[in-house]
Every structure is written in C-alpha cells, then in structure tokens.
Amino acid sequence: MSEASAVKPSLLELALTFNHISLASFGGGLSAWSREVVVEEKKWMSEEEFLSILTMCRILPGANQVNVAIFVGAKFLGIPGAVAAVFGLTFLPAVLILLLGAAYFQYSHVPALQNALKGAAAGAIALTLSMVVKTGRKCLLSSIPWILFAATFFLNGILRWPLFGVLALTAPFALIWAWPKSKAK
Amino acid sequence: MKDEGLNLIHVLILFSSLSLLSIGGGNTVIPEMHRKAVDSYSWMSGNQFADLFAISQAAPGPSILLVTLIGYKAAGITGAILATVAMILPAGTLVYLVSRFWIRSADSPLHFAIERGFAPLTVGLMLTSGWVMSKAADHDWRAWLLTGACTLLCTITKTNPILIVGGAALIGWLGWV
Numbered sequence: 624m625s626e627a628s629a630v631k632p633s634l635l636e637l638a639l640t641f642n643h644i645s646l647a648s649f650g651g652g653l654s655a656w657s658r659e660v661v662v663e664e665k666k667w668m669s670e671e672e673f674l675s676i677l678t679m680c681r682i683l684p685g686a687n688q689v690n691v692a693i694f695v696g697a698k699f700l701g702i703p704g705a706v707a708a709v710f711g712l713t714f715l716p717a718v719l720i721l722l723l724g725a726a727y728f729q730y731s732h733v734p735a736l737q738n739a740l741k742g743a744a745a746g747a748i749a750l751t752l753s754m755v756v757k758t759g760r761k762c763l764l765s766s767i768p769w770i771l772f773a774a775t776f777f778l779n780g781i782l783r784w785p786l787f788g789v790l791a792l793t794a795p796f797a798l799i800w801a802w803p804k805s806k807a808k
Numbered sequence: 809m810k811d812e813g814l815n816l817i818h819v820l821i822l823f824s825s826l827s828l829l830s831i832g833g834g835n836t837v838i839p840e841m842h843r844k845a846v847d848s849y850s851w852m853s854g855n856q857f858a859d860l861f862a863i864s865q866a867a868p869g870p871s872i873l874l875v876t877l878i879g880y881k882a883a884g885i886t887g888a889i890l891a892t893v894a895m896i897l898p899a900g901t902l903v904y905l906v907s908r909f910w911i912r913s914a915d916s917p918l919h920f921a922i923e924r925g926f927a928p929l930t931v932g933l934m935l936t937s938g939w940v941m942s943k944a945a946d947h948d949w950r951a952w953l954l955t956g957a958c959t960l961l962c963t964i965t966k967t968n969p970i971l972i973v974g975g976a977a978l979i980g981w982l983g984w985v
Contacts, residue, residue, distance in 0.1 A: 742980020
C-alpha cells in the first residue's frame with residue numbers, strides 16, 4: 624500500500640518537514656498536522672497507511688509523534704532518516720521550550736499568552752475534528768467500520784477506558800473484518 | 809558541582825527506564841515523573857511541575873518535551889539534553905525495529921488487515937483526542953463557536969491550516985473567546 628510515496632525525500636527535507644509540522648502545532652493538534660503534511664501535502668503515505676501507523680505508534684512505547692516521525696523517516700532512509708525526522712521534530716521546539724522554561728523559573732509565571740493560547744487551542748481542536756471528518760469520509764464506508772469507529776470513541780472518549788482496554792476489545796473485531804478474504808487481493 | 813553530577817545520573821536512569829514504560833504515549837508515565845521529580849528527588853514543587861506540564865502542552869512540538877524541562881531544572885542544559893535523548897532513544901529503537909518489520913511484511917495478510925482494520929479505530933481515537941482537548945481547554949460556547957467555524961473552514965475549503973490556527977490565536981489574543 625505504499626504506492627502513495629511519490630519521490631524519496633532527502634535527509635534535509637525530512638528534518639525540515641518534521642520541523643515545520645512541529646512548529647505549526649502551536650496549541651496542540653500534532654497528529655492532525657502530521658497527516659496534513661505527510662498524506663495531503665507531501666503524499667509520502669496513503670491515508671490508510673498513515674492511519675494504521677498512527678494507532679501502532681500509540682500502542683508502542685514512546686511519544687506518539689516521535690514514533691510517527693521514526694516510521695516515516697525509516698520508511699524512506701532507514702536509521703539516518705529516522706534520526707533526521709526526530710531531530711527535525713524535536714530540536715527547535717526543545718530550544719523554544721527551554722526559553723519558556725527559563726523565563727518561567729526567572730519570573731515564576733508564563734509570559735502572558737493565555738488568551739492567544741486559548742484561541743490557538745480552539746483552532747487546533749478544529750484541525751483534529753476536521754481530520755476526523757476527512758479521514759472518516761474515506762474509511763467509514765459501510766456499517767462495520769462505522770460501528771468500530773463509534774465503539775472506539777464511546778469506550779475511550781465517553782467512558783474513558785484506557786487505550787489498551789479499548790483496543791483489546793475493538794482491534795480483534797477490526798482485524799477479523801479487514802482480513803483479506805481470498806489469496807488474491 | 810557534585811550535586812549536579814548525581815542529578816545527571818538520576819535523570820539518565822529515570823528517563824531511560826520511563827521511555828520503554830511509556831506504552832500508549834508519553835502521557836501515561838507523567839504520574840511517575842511527578843512522583844520522582846517532586847517527591848523522590850525534590851527537583852521542584854508540585855505547583856512548578858503542574859506549570860511545566862501546562863507549558864509543554866501548549867508549546868509547539870511533542871508534549872513529551874516536558875522531560876526537557878524537568879532535566880533542565882534538575883541539572884541545567886546538560887540535564888535537558890540528557891533527559892530528552894534518554895526518553896527518546898530506548899523506545900525509539902524499538903519503534904524503529906517494528907517499522908522495519910512493518911515494511912518487510914508489506915505483502916502479508918496481517919499487514920493488509922492492520923492497514924484496513926485500524927483505520928476506523930484511529931478515527932475514533934482522533935475524535936477522542938479532539939473531545940478530550942476541548943474538555944481540558946475548558947471550552948465555553950464562544951470557544952465552541954470558534955472551533956465549529958474553524959472545523960468547517962478546514963473541512964470544506966483548502967485554507968492553509970496555519971492561517972486557521974493563527975487566526976484563531978489572534979481572535980483569542982483580542983480577548984474574543
């Protein structure tokens with residue numbers, strides 16, 4: 624399913640792209656930003672490939688978005704690719720957060736950005752919801768995926784079950800439903 | 809400083825072990841970070857920890873950069889770098905190995921089933937993210953109106969998301985939400 628990958632990016636392009644994703648995520652919504660760039664803008668992965676990787680990256684230990692960067696970087700350029708993507712994702716934000724942290728310990732409050740952050744959070748939530756609509760239109764095409772989607776949201780979002788409990792229940796059904804029916808696929 | 813050297817060792821041990829334990833994402837080990845940084849090592853007060861957590865959530869980039877801030881408070885810039893690398897490297901190595909396996913298994917039925925079957929689950933988890941984020945941000949009706957308008961703009965038009973989030977930040981900055 625990797626036919627979506629158009630041109631192999633260079634190390635520099637991987638680092639710059641993940642740096643761009645990372646810096647754009649002011650106020651949150653990092654997953655939606657990576658999808659926007661990796662799937663729609665760069666066409667490095669197909670919609671389904673990206674979505675499945677996103678859930679695998681949630682199950683595996685480590686920060687979800689760092690894991691996504693490793694998957695994308697390693698897909699194209701192996702270990703150097705993974706390192707470049709993670710470096711791009713974390714370096715400037717780490718410098719930035721250190722400046723914020725130093726300011727915080729100096730003046731014991733965060734520089735007054737509360738209102739702007741509140742607005743940005745509203746925008747980031749919108750980005751996430753819009754990702755739900757856009758991806759939902761592509762993969763919720765019959766009743767079974769709709770039920771899987773609704774059950775996952777209900778258990779995880781409304782009942783606040785931990786991720787593992789939710790997936791232990793829904794993932795087996797999802798795999799049985801999605802298992803290729805015949806040898807020729 | 810002798811203290812700083814000891815702190816560096818504690819930083820290294822703490823975050824490299826939490827790295828592999830952070831199954832389900834960095835947020836799952838935050839209670840343990842809190843316990844160690846505040847109670848065991850007294851690197852900071854509980855209030856400071858809560859404020860650093862807020863900074864790491866709002867600042868751009870992965871929220872796991874909370875460990876960068878904890879490392880910085882414990883042992884300066886060296887501590888910040890060490891904490892970040894220690895938190896990323898062990899889990900990152902494992903994820904890399906899984907990604908190799910994933911690419912090599914491209915033609916297997918399991919790969920196919922995961923790719924097709926996990927998509928609806930991921931959409932459900934994303935909806936949860938949006939839902940939980942809006943609760944954490946304490947959304948009132950004005951914030952929901954802004955979120956709704958931005959969602960519509962983002963879904964049915966090709967507007968650059970930077971403009972949308974930037975515009976929303978500006979509206980917030982003007983005190984309208």
